Amino acid sequence: MSEFEKIEYEPHSVRELLLEMKDTSELMIDLAYSAALFNDRELAEEVLELESHVDLLAYQLNMSTMIAARDPEDAESLVAVLKVASSADKISDAAADIAAIVLRKIGVHPLVSKVFKKVEEGLVKAIVKSNSILAGKSLDELELAAKIGVDITAIRRQRRWIINPKGSERIREGDVLFARGSHTGVEELKQLADGTLRKLEDET
Amino acid sequence: MPSQEQIEKIVEKLAELKDTSELMLDLAYSAILLNSRELAEEVEELEEHVDELHTEFELLVLSSGFKRQESKHFLGLIRIGVVTEAIADAAAEMAEVVLRQLEPHPVLKMVIKEAEETVLRVQVSENSPLADKTMREARIPEKTGMWVLAIRRGNRWIRPKPRTKIRAGDILIASGYAEGEEDLKQLATGQTNQEETG
Numbered sequence A: 001m002s003e004f005e006k007i008e009y010e011p012h013s014v015r016e017l018l019l020e021m022k023d024t025s026e027l028m029i030d031l032a033y034s035a036a037l038f039n040d041r042e043l044a045e046e047v048l049e050l051e052s053h054v055d056l057l058a059y060q061l062n063m064s065t066m067i068a069a070r071d072p073e074d075a076e077s078l079v080a081v082l083k084v085a086s087s088a089d090k091i092s093d094a095a096a097d098i099a100a101i102v103l104r105k106i107g108v109h110p111l112v113s114k115v116f117k118k119v120e121e122g123l124v125k126a127i128v129k130s131n132s133i134l135a136g137k138s139l140d141e142l143e144l145a146a147k148i149g150v151d152i153t154a155i156r157r158q159r160r161w162i163i164n165p166k167g168s169e170r171i172r173e174g175d176v177l178f179a180r181g182s183h184t185g186v187e188e189l190k191q192l193a194d195g196t197l198r199k200l201e202d203e204t
Numbered sequence B: 001m002p003s004q005e006q007i008e009k010i011v012e013k014l015a016e017l018k019d020t021s022e023l024m025l026d027l028a029y030s031a032i033l034l035n036s037r038e039l040a041e042e043v044e045e046l047e048e049h050v051d052e053l054h055t056e057f058e059l060l061v062l063s064s065g066f067k068r069q070e071s072k073h074f075l076g077l078i079r080i081g082v083v084t085e086a087i088a089d090a091a092a093e094m095a096e097v098v099l100r101q102l103e104p105h106p107v108l109k110m111v112i113k114e115a116e117e118t119v120l121r122v123q124v125s126e127n128s129p130l131a132d133k134t135m136r137e138a139r140i141p142e143k144t145g146m147w148v149l150a151i152r153r154g155n156r157w158i159r160p161k162p163r164t165k166i167r168a169g170d171i172l173i174a175s176g177y178a179e180g181e182e183d184l185k186q187l188a189t190g191q192t193n194q195e196e197t198g
Helices: A014-037 A041-068 A072-103 A112-118 A144-148 A183-194 B004-033 B037-062 B068-099 B106-114 B140-144 B178-189
Strands: A122-127 A150-157 A160-163 A176-181 B117-123 B146-153 B156-158 B171-177
Touching: A014 A041, A014 A072, A014 A112, A014 A122, A014 A150, A014 A176, A014 B004, A014 B068, A014 B106, A041 A072, A041 A150, A041 A160, A072 B004, A072 B068, A072 B106, A112 A122, A112 B004, A112 B068, A122 A183, A144 A150, A144 A176, A144 A183, A144 B178, A150 A183, A176 A183, A183 B140, B004 B037, B004 B068, B004 B106, B004 B117, B004 B146, B004 B171, B037 B068, B037 B156, B106 B117, B117 B178, B140 B146, B140 B171, B140 B178, B146 B178, B171 B178
Parallel strands: none
Antiparallel strands: A122 A176, A150 A160, A150 A176, B117 B171, B146 B156, B146 B171
C-alpha cells in the first residue's frame, strides 16, 4: 500500500500550478518513452515520482481555482482551466503506465527501437566523455535547443538525477544525458558527448 | 514467430499512433491559444482516427503469432499503444473546451505561451527562405527545434508532409521549445542578417 501525503491548501497561483502541470506532464511522456527505449529502471522510477508530484499539483490547482471563482462568468472561464489540468493529469498517468512496463519487468519488444527511429521526435541517451566539448559548459552557454534542436530532459550524475535541468546547470564529464529532438540533432548530441564532434554549429 | 513483414507493419502503426497522439496534444493547445474551432475539430477527427489505428495495431500484434516466451514483450508493446490512445483522449478533451464555446480564462493562454514547449503562429513572407521549399528541404526542426503542426492556406488547413511545399502567405502553426520561437519567426519573415540557409 503506497503512502498518501496529506493535502492542505497552499497559496499558489493558478497560472503557476497549471504551467508546472503542463510542463511536467509533457516532459514525463518523453522521459517515460526514454525509460522504455533504454530499459532504464531508475528513470522509470523518476517518472513515477513526477507522477505523484503532478497529483499533488492537481489538488492544489483545484483548490486555487475554486477560490479564484467569484461569479458565474469566472466559473465558466475557469472550468476550461480545470479541463486542461485534468488532461495534463491524465497524460501524466499515461506516462506512469509506460514507466510501470519497465518496473514490472514486462519489458518492451526490441522492435520498439525501430518505432523510435520512425517517429518525428528522436530520443537519445549519451555519456559525456572527457574530451567532449560539452563538459564544463552550462546549458545556457550551449543553447542546444536553438542550435541543434535538442532539449535535455534529464541528466544522471553518478547516483543522482537532475530532471529537466535548468539553464545554469553545468554538464560534467561522466554525465549521462537523456534528450529529445530532431533525429539529426540527437545524433549530433551523441557525437558531441562522445567527443567525435568537436564543434557546435548553429544551423540557421 | 512474427514475419519481417508483420514486424514492419506493427512498427509503422505504433509510430503513427505515437506521432498522432503528440500532434493532437500540440494542436489542442494551439486550438485553445488561438481559440480556433477548426483546429479543435481537427483534433476531434484525429481522435477517431487514433481509435481506428489503435484497434488495427492491437489486432496486428495479437495476430502476429508470437512465441509464448515473447508474450511479455508483446504485452509491453500493447501497453504503449494504450498509452498513445490515452494521450489522444486527453488531447480531445482539451479541444472540447473550444468546441463548447467556453471563453478560456486569460490564465490559460498565458500558460500555453509561457510553457517550455510552446505553440506559435507565424506567416511566411515573400522573401522568407522557406517560401517555395518543401517541408523536407526547409529542415525547420533542425534549424529551429520547432515542428510545423499545421499550415493554414487561405481557408483550408493542411497537415504538412515531407513533400508539402510552403508558399508565401501560408500561416504556420508550430510547436517546440520556446528557445526556437525567435529562430522560426526570423525564418518565416525572412528578417535575418544571416546567410541563406541550406
